[in-house]
Amino acid sequence: MSSRLSGNEAVAYAMKQINPDVMGAFPIxxxxxxxxxxxxxxxxxxxxxxxxxxxxxxxxxxVCIAAQAAGARAVSATSSCGLALxxxxxxVAASCRLPITLACVNRALxxxxxxxxxxxxxxxxxxxxxxxxxxxxxxxAYDNIIMAMPIGETPSVRLPVMTCMDGFxxxxxxxxxxxxxxxxxxxFIGEYNPEHYLLKKENPxxxxxxxxxxxxxxxxxxxxxAMKAAKSRILEVAAxxxxxxxxxxxxxxxxxxxxxxxxxxxxxxxxxxxKAAIDKLREDGVKAGLVKIRVFRxxxxxxxxxxxxxxxxxxxxxxxxxFSANGGPLFAETCSALYNLKERPYLINIVYxxxxxxxxxxxxxxxxxxxADIAVTGETHPAYTHxxxxxxxxxxx
Amino acid sequence: MSxxxxxxxxxxxxxxxxxxxxxxxGCSTGVVVSGVLRALDREDRAVVVNxxxxxxxxxxxxxxxxxxxxxxxxxFENSAATCSGVEAAYNALKRRxxxxxxxxxxxFAGDGGTYDIGFQSLSGAMERGHDMVYVxxxxxxxxxxxxxxxxxxxRFARTTTTPVGSVGQGKKQNKKDLTEILVAHNIPxxxxxxxxxxxxxxxxxxxKAIYTEGPCFLNVLSPCPRxxxxxxxxxxxxxxxxxxxxxWPLYEVEEGxxxxxxxxxKKLPVEDFLRPxxxxxxxxxxxxxxxIEEAQSYVDQKWERLLEHSGA
Numbered sequence: 182m183s184s185r186l187s188g189n190e191a192v193a194y195a196m197k198q199i200n201p202d203v204m205g206a207f208p209i210x211x212x213x214x215x216x217x218x219x220x221x222x223x224x225x226x227x228x229x230x231x232x233x234x235x236x237x238x239x240x241x242x243x244v245c246i247a248a249q250a251a252g253a254r255a256v257s258a259t260s261s262c263g264l265a266l267x268x269x270x271x272x273v274a275a276s277c278r279l280p281i282t283l284a285c286v287n288r289a290l291x292x293x294x295x296x297x298x299x300x301x302x303x304x305x306x307x308x309x310x311x312x313x314x315x316x317x318x319x320x321x322a323y324d325n326i327i328m329a330m331p332i333g334e335t336p337s338v339r340l341p342v343m344t345c346m347d348g349f350x351x352x353x354x355x356x357x358x359x360x361x362x363x364x365x366x367x368x369f370i371g372e373y374n375p376e377h378y379l380l381k382k383e384n385p386x387x388x389x390x391x392x393x394x395x396x397x398x399x400x401x402x403x404x405x406x407a408m409k410a411a412k413s414r415i416l417e418v419a420a421x422x423x424x425x426x427x428x429x430x431x432x433x434x435x436x437x438x439x440x441x442x443x444x445x446x447x448x449x450x451x452x453x454x455x456k457a458a459i460d461k462l463r464e465d466g467v468k469a470g471l472v473k474i475r476v477f478r479x480x481x482x483x484x485x486x487x488x489x490x491x492x493x494x495x496x497x498x499x500x501x502x503x504f505s506a507n508g509g510p511l512f513a514e515t516c517s518a519l520y521n522l523k524e525r526p527y528l529i530n531i532v533y534x535x536x537x538x539x540x541x542x543x544x545x546x547x548x549x550x551x552x553a554d555i556a557v558t559g560e561t562h563p564a565y566t567h568x569x570x571x572x573x574x575x576x577x578x
Numbered sequence: 579m580s581x582x583x584x585x586x587x588x589x590x591x592x593x594x595x596x597x598x599x600x601x602x603x604g605c606s607t608g609v610v611v612s613g614v615l616r617a618l619d620r621e622d623r624a625v626v627v628n629x630x631x632x633x634x635x636x637x638x639x640x641x642x643x644x645x646x647x648x649x650x651x652x653x654f655e656n657s658a659a660t661c662s663g664v665e666a667a668y669n670a671l672k673r674r675x676x677x678x679x680x681x682x683x684x685x686f687a688g689d690g691g692t693y694d695i696g697f698q699s700l701s702g703a704m705e706r707g708h709d710m711v712y713v714x715x716x717x718x719x720x721x722x723x724x725x726x727x728x729x730x731x732x733r734f735a736r737t738t739t740t741p742v743g744s745v746g747q748g749k750k751q752n753k754k755d756l757t758e759i760l761v762a763h764n765i766p767x768x769x770x771x772x773x774x775x776x777x778x779x780x781x782x783x784x785x786k787a788i789y790t791e792g793p794c795f796l797n798v799l800s801p802c803p804r805x806x807x808x809x810x811x812x813x814x815x816x817x818x819x820x821x822x823x824x825x826w827p828l829y830e831v832e833e834g835x836x837x838x839x840x841x842x843x844k845k846l847p848v849e850d851f852l853r854p855x856x857x858x859x860x861x862x863x864x865x866x867x868x869x870i871e872e873a874q875s876y877v878d879q880k881w882e883r884l885l886e887h888s889g890a
Binding site for chain 1: 623625627634635638639640641643645646647648649650651652653655656659660661662663664666667668669670671673674676677678679681698699701702703705706
């Protein structure tokens with residue numbers, strides 16, 4: 182059925198269709214609407230979820246960890262500093278192998294405080310052991326939530342899943358969207374019947390041991406193996422999802438990449454802007470293309486290397502600053518994915534859009550202009566730059 | 579439960595915290611945990627929640643758990659929120675017919691995990707009204723990391739972060755009165771207790787806390803031989819002295835009504851409690867008499883207030 186929803190409402194609606202056992206709820210802009218919409222579903226008896234309105238994001242993630250360990254399906258939503266406050270527990274959730282679903286509405290981290298979009302929050306959590314799936318638009322945000330549980334709950338995976346969408350750009354913009362029937366959603370995600378859980382009568386369970394060096398590394402390697410296993414599971418679930426929705430998903434989306442010589446690698450809603458710019462450039466004969474990363478964890482390194490193997494120059498666009506002095510996180514991943522190719526494209530990194538700074542088609546065209554030069558000259562210096570900075574001479578007030 | 583307490587009958591119940599855990603000799607924590615869990619009715623199950631602590635690292639070191647019931651540890655500062663999550667899951671699964679029988683939810687955390695870093699999580703869980711028991715085993719410092727001061731450490735106590743030196747004289751501030759703060763949460767049941775004598779006080783308060791609907795809080799004095807620096811064999815005596823000097827009065831507040839649980843036959847001077855403990859040794863040096871006087875006057879003042887509250 183067609184509807185018109187904001188990203189936040191689409192996610193909340195998917196959660197309503199799922200009817201999870203427990204929700205840990207705490208407000209933070211721009212994700213606040215998700216627990217708000219959900220509270221209304223609870224108040225109207227449309228779900229019978231145990232809605233726990235806690236006193237911090239640290240506690241909402243703690244509630245989710247405990248509830249999932251107890252045998253329940255737990256969900257939450259957060260943004261920015263809220264995710265940062267959860268960091269300690271994100272690792273606990275993943276290492277306890279608890280397939281919690283978290284809607285992360287991406288927003289810049291403080292400081293200075295800023296409520297608009299970039300990926301500094303979820304990129305900071307990229308090594309926490311969570312699967313991370315990013316949406317370009319409302320439709321993808323909705324679809325990703327529905328795919329999260331079948332991915333995370335699979336025995337070979339059993340990892341928590343963070344579905345990410347761009348704060349305000351996606352979370353608050355209203356778009357046309359195709360919703361599935363609730364019955365179809367419930368059938369797709371199935372019942373959650375874990376093998377072991379705290380409330381299982383026949384067999385008590387202990388969760389969260391003190392793990393000494395004699396065992397810790399085995400546990401971490403198992404977690405790493407689970408993350409590797411997640412890649413094929415994500416594709417399986419996508420294939421099943423296509424059957425009920427008609428919408429196709431992969432680890433990333435390739436746009437006009439068949440014969441592309443110049444390409445962008447980026448995440449999220451900027452893909453829409455980039456696609457428009459690419460269409461225009463293609464009319465001018467520029468062989469431009471785009472790889473939109475959908476799944477950042479597990480990182481599709483081999484697949485990305487294959488997708489970029491035929492290109493001459495690639496700009497990796499990071500919407501978060503990693504302060505590594507060597508480029509952003511997506512750049513680092515892309516470089517390492519491409520390193521073993523016999524013939525590699527030239528790679529540059531452009532950090533852009535921090536704290537919600539707008540990016541327009543003209544900005545993307547400029548990036549392609551630079552890639553065209555690099556393809557000819559081979560000159561990548563400086564390989565790591567920031568888009569659209571005001572000059573020192575310009576008034577800053 | 580019979581209203582008459584019978585220690586023999588209680589200890590005949592199947593044990594819920596098994597021996598072989600790694601808590602120190604002379605530590606009261608295992609005694610407290612066993613004592614609280616013993617109050618569960620035989621047929622009831624529990625999920626034990628634990629903050630990172632001495633108790634956690636000593637009772638659940640992979641791959642061995644000392645608990646016969648289900649158990650979860652997640653982090654240091656979130657044991658109350660963790661307990662909330664288990665209880666929420668229980669409610670949800672019960673509603674959906676996916677869990678059977680009665681399950682009780684009991685959290686154990688030290689004073690660091692309760693008075694300090696876990697305070698927000700505790701306050702939130704109590705306010706939300708989860709049907710759970712939160713037990714603080716109060717050993718008056720961060721013992722798991724090696725005896726650092728907490729807001730529960732009493733004034734003048736020597737810890738590794740309040741050392742005694744040519745200028746420093748131990749902790750400068752008085753102990754936070756957490757039990758009263760929990761009373762101010764207007765929850766159904768708050769009690770201060772200790773594993774003393776035949777454990778009647780600890781047992782009856784644990785039973786009430788477990789079987790009173792809603793959030794209940796127990797603050798249990800839990801001496802630590804390493805941090806308090808007393809001979810291991812003196813554990814029971816140290817607890818008795820804490821109670822008989824009124825340093826740690828036993829009382830409960832049920833639906834807002836204060837009740838003193840134990841009136842010492844003879845209120846002993848505070849120095850009787852201080853003297854056997856190395857952490858207070860400097861208080862007995864010549865010229866430091868004022869410290870003992872101030873410690874006494876603080877205890878007297880708190881005791882008078884408690885008598886007033888409880889109408890004793």
